[in-house]
Amino acid sequence: MAWPRYDHPDDLAAIEATPLAARGLPATSYDLLRRAADRWPERTALTVLSDAASWRTPRNRTHADLLADVHRAANALHRLGVRRHDTVALLAPNCDELVTALLAAQLAGIAAPVNPALARDHVAELVRRAGARVIVTASPELDPEAFATAAELARQGLVDHVLLLNPTAGPTEPLPSVDNATVARLADAAADRPHDRFFGEPPTSTDLAAFFHTGGTTGAPKLAAHTHANEVSDAWMIAANSVLDDDSVVFAALPLFHVNALVVTLLAPLFRGQRVVWAGPLGYRDINLYADFWRIVEHYRIATMSAVPTVYAVLAACPVDGHDIGSMRCAMVGASALPEGVRADFETATGIPLLEGYGLTEATCASVRGFLDVRRPGSVGQRLPYQRIRIADPDTGAERPAGAVGTILISGPTVFPGYVQESAGDAHLISTQGKVTDGWLDTGDLGHLDEDGFLHLTGRAKDLIIRGGHNIDPRVIEDALLSHPAVTGAQAVGQPDERAGEVPVAYVTLSDRTVEEAELRSWAAAHVSESAAAPKAVRVLDALPVTAVGKPYKLPLRADAARRVLTDVLAGIEHVAEIDARADSGSVTVTVTLRSSTPPGAAAEVERRVGKFAVTCRVVGQPRGED
Numbered sequence: 031m032a033w034p035r036y037d038h039p040d041d042l043a044a045i046e047a048t049p050l051a052a053r054g055l056p057a058t059s060y061d062l063l064r065r066a067a068d069r070w071p072e073r074t075a076l077t078v079l080s081d082a083a084s085w086r087t088p089r090n091r092t093h094a095d096l097l098a099d100v101h102r103a104a105n106a107l108h109r110l111g112v113r114r115h116d117t118v119a120l121l122a123p124n125c126d127e128l129v130t131a132l133l134a135a136q137l138a139g140i141a142a143p144v145n146p147a148l149a150r151d152h153v154a155e156l157v158r159r160a161g162a163r164v165i166v167t168a169s170p171e172l173d174p175e176a177f178a179t180a181a182e183l184a185r186q187g188l189v190d191h192v193l194l195l196n197p198t199a200g201p202t203e204p205l206p207s208v209d210n211a212t213v214a215r216l217a218d219a220a221a222d223r224p225h226d227r228f229f230g231e232p233p234t235s236t237d238l239a240a241f242f243h244t245g246g247t248t249g250a251p252k253l254a255a256h257t258h259a260n261e262v263s264d265a266w267m268i269a270a271n272s273v274l275d276d277d278s279v280v281f282a283a284l285p286l287f288h289v290n291a292l293v294v295t296l297l298a299p300l301f302r303g304q305r306v307v308w309a310g311p312l313g314y315r316d317i318n319l320y321a322d323f324w325r326i327v328e329h330y331r332i333a334t335m336s337a338v339p340t341v342y343a344v345l346a347a348c349p350v351d352g353h354d355i356g357s358m359r360c361a362m363v364g365a366s367a368l369p370e371g372v373r374a375d376f377e378t379a380t381g382i383p384l385l386e387g388y389g390l391t392e393a394t395c396a397s398v399r400g401f402l403d404v405r406r407p408g409s410v411g412q413r414l415p416y417q418r419i420r421i422a423d424p425d426t427g428a429e430r431p432a433g434a435v436g437t438i439l440i441s442g443p444t445v446f447p448g449y450v451q452e453s454a455g456d457a458h459l460i461s462t463q464g465k466v467t468d469g470w471l472d473t474g475d476l477g478h479l480d481e482d483g484f485l486h487l488t489g490r491a492k493d494l495i496i497r498g499g500h501n502i503d504p505r506v507i508e509d510a511l512l513s514h515p516a517v518t519g520a521q522a523v524g525q526p527d528e529r530a531g532e533v534p535v536a537y538v539t540l541s542d543r544t545v546e547e548a549e550l551r552s553w554a555a556a557h558v559s560e561s562a563a564a565p566k567a568v569r570v571l572d573a574l575p576v577t578a579v580g581k582p583y584k585l586p587l588r589a590d591a592a593r594r595v596l597t598d599v600l601a602g603i604e605h606v607a608e609i610d611a612r613a614d615s616g617s618v619t620v621t622v623t624l625r626s627s628t629p630p631g632a633a634a635e636v637e638r639r640v641g642k643f644a645v646t647c648r649v650v651g652q653p654r655g656e657d
Contacts, residue, residue, distance in 0.1 A: 033302075036415075037272035039404055039482065045270070045415045050443060055266055057235040058258035060100075060137045060228075062265070062300050067097035070303035077330065078126040080199035081310035082319035085326050089126050089198055093303065096130070098225035103134035103216060105223035108230040110164055110191050112139040114237065115456035119162035119189070121146050121153065121176050123311035124286055126198040127216055129296065131166045132286055135240075138230055142241040142253070143287035146176035149559035153179055157188055159253055160241050161453025166216060169194040171203055172311065184211035193219060198310070235259040238458070241450055242289050244391040244501065253450040254391045255460050256289075263443040264394040265297035267414040273359050273385075273402060276302045278333035281326070283309035283319070284499075290365065293395035294336045307332065314341045324353040331357040334385075338365045338499030339372050339644070340529050342384065346375035360385045360402055364410075365499030371641030386410050388485060392471055393417075394444040398485050409484040417442035420470070421479055435478045435488050439470040446471075493584060495524040495534045502563045504584075507536055510557035511568070514550060516542040519574045522565060523584050525591035526643040536565040537587050539574055585613035592618045592645050599639050605632040619646045626651065 056062040071094035118135035135141035142160040167180035282295035388398035388410040400411035421436040430436040448462040495502040504522035511520040519539040524532030555564035593611035605628040
C-alpha cells in the first residue's frame with residue numbers, strides 16, 4: 031500500500047482523486063492485524079508497562095506474537111460458543127492481555143468494552159443490551175472492583191462465562207470462584223488453542239465489530255455499533271499522515287473502552303507497523319507517570335501521543351530537565367475544547383506542537399484534523415479524506431453558507447449504523463434514533479466552516495458535559511438530585527475548569543429553602559452513577575430558566591457558571607470593573623470590563639488567566655469618567 035502525501039490541506043483533493051475502494055484497505059481489523067504480521071513479523075508491535083514506575087521493564091510483543099495470541103484467544107472464545115454475531119463484554123483497565131482480548135472478541139464475535147468505573151446497574155444494562163453471555167474482566171489482582179462487578183453480573187444470570195485478565199506483570203492468586211458461571215484465566219483458556227489460524231467464521235467488512243457506549247441526553251446508556259469497515263477506514267485516514275513514518279513510536283494511555291484508544295493508538299499504528307508504548311492500568315490518571323514522562327519519551331523515542339487537554343495542562347508544568355525529547359513530532363489532542371492558554375503553555379514549555387482534531391463515537395472516532403505548518407486559530411482543522419461535513423440550520427435543516435453557525439453534519443464511511451436497542455441471541459435491534467438522515471449524521475455540535483473548509487466549533491446543541499474528555503450525561507445528575515425530597519427541579523451544566531475543561535455543576539429549585547447546598551452536593555455524590563458526575567456545586571434558584579414553550583433552557587445557566595468561575599479567577603485584579611456572560615447559538619461569551627485607569631499590564635494579566643479556560647472572552651475598557 032503506497033501512502034499518499036498528507037501534511038497540508040491542499041493534499042486532500044489529490045488523495046480523494048483515488049476512490050477509497052481502490053486503495054485496497056484490509057476488510058476487517060483481523061485482516062489489518064494479519065497484514066501487519068505478514069509485513070513486519072519481527073517488528074515490535076506492543077510495549078506495555080505494568081505501571082508508570084516500571085517503565086524500564088515492559089512486556090514486548092512483535093506483530094507475529096500479537097497475531098498468534100489473538101488466534102489463541104479467539105479460538106478460546108469460539109470454544110465457549112461465541113459465534114460471528116455473539117457479543118463479548120470486556121470490563122477491565124488497560125493491560126497487555128486486554129489488547130489481545132479486544133482484537134480476539136472482534137475476530138470471534140463482537141467486542142463490547144465497558145468502563146469499569148461505571149455504576150454496576152449501568153454496567154449491567156450495557157451488558158444486557160449488548161446480549162453478551164461471555165465477559166472478559168480484570169482478575170482480582172488487576173482490579174478487584176471490576177472483578178466484583180463481573181461476579182455480580184454472573185450472580186444475576188446475565189453472563190455464563192467469566193474470563194480473567196492477569197496484570198501485565200506480577201504474581202497471580204488462586205483462581206476465584208464465581209456463582210452461576212464458569213471462570214478461567216484467559217491465558218489458561220487460550221494456552222492449548224491453535225495459534226496459526228482461527229477456526230470459526232471470520233468477519234467481513236460489513237459485519238459488526240464493536241459496541242462502544244457513549245454519553246447521551248436521555249439518562250439511559252447508549253451503545254453505538256461499529257462495523258469493521260467503519261473502524262478500518264477511519265484508522266487508515268488517521269494513519270495517512272505524512273508527519274509520521276513507519277518507524278514512529280506512539281504513546282498510548284487512554285482506556286480501551288474509548289474509541290480513541292482503539293482506532294488512533296491500536297488500529298492506525300497497525301497500518302504502518304508502528305510500535306505502541308502502552309501506559310499501565312491507570313493510564314494518564316497515574317500521578318507517577320508525569321514524574322517520568324519525559325524520560326519515557328527519551329527512552330522509547332516517542333514520536334506522538336494522543337490525550338485530552340487536561341493531560342497537556344499537567345505536562346506543561348512537568349520540567350523537561352534536559353531530556354532529549356526531539357523525537358516527539360507532535361501531540362494529538364481532542365475529545366474536549368482546547369483552551370488557548372493550555373496550548374501556549376505546553377508548546378512553550380516543550381517545543382512540541384499540539385495537533386488538534388475533532389470526532390465522535392457515532393462517526394467511529396476522528397473526522398477532522400489540524401496541520402503542523404498551517405495554523406488556523408480557532409479551528410479544529412479540515413475534514414479527513416472521504417468524509418464530508420456540512421453546516422445545517424438547526425430549525426430547517428437547510429445548508430448554511432461559509433461563516434454561518436449551525437449544526438455540524440457528517441457523512442462518509444465512518445458513520446455508524448446506529449445504536450443497539452436490544453439484543454436477543456445473535457440478533458441485534460439497531461436504530462439511529464433519528465441521528466442519521468440520508469447518510470448525514472447529526473453530531474449535536476454547533477460550528478461553522480470558513481471559506482477554506484476549516485471547521486470552527488462554537489458550542490453544543492446537545493447537553494453533554496465533557497470532563498477531561500469524558501462524556502457525562504446531565505440527566506444522571508438531575509435524576510440524582512430530583513430523588514431528594516426537597517428538590518422540585520434540577521438542571522446540570524458544565525462549568526469551565528482550568529484542568530478538566532468542564533466540571534459538572536447543578537442548579538435546583540426547592541420546596542424547603544432551609545436545605546443547605548452542601549447537603550444537596552453530598553446527596554448527589556451518593557446517588558450519581560460514577561464519581562466523575564458528582565457536581566462540584568449545587569446552586570439554589572427561585573426558578574429554573576425555560577423556553578417560551580416551557581422546555582428547559584440551559585444556556586443561561588452555562589453563562590452563569592462561566593461568570594462565577596471567572597469572577598473567582600479574576601478576584602485579585604483590582605482594575606476589573608465588571609464580568610458579564612451571555613450565551614448565544616450554543617456558545618458562551620464572557621465580557622470582562624476594565625476600569626478606565628487600568629494600566630496595560632492588567633489587561634494582559636486578565637487575558638493570561640482567562641486563557642486557561644475553554645471560553646470565549648472579550649476584554650474591554652470602560653470609558654473614562656465611568657469608574
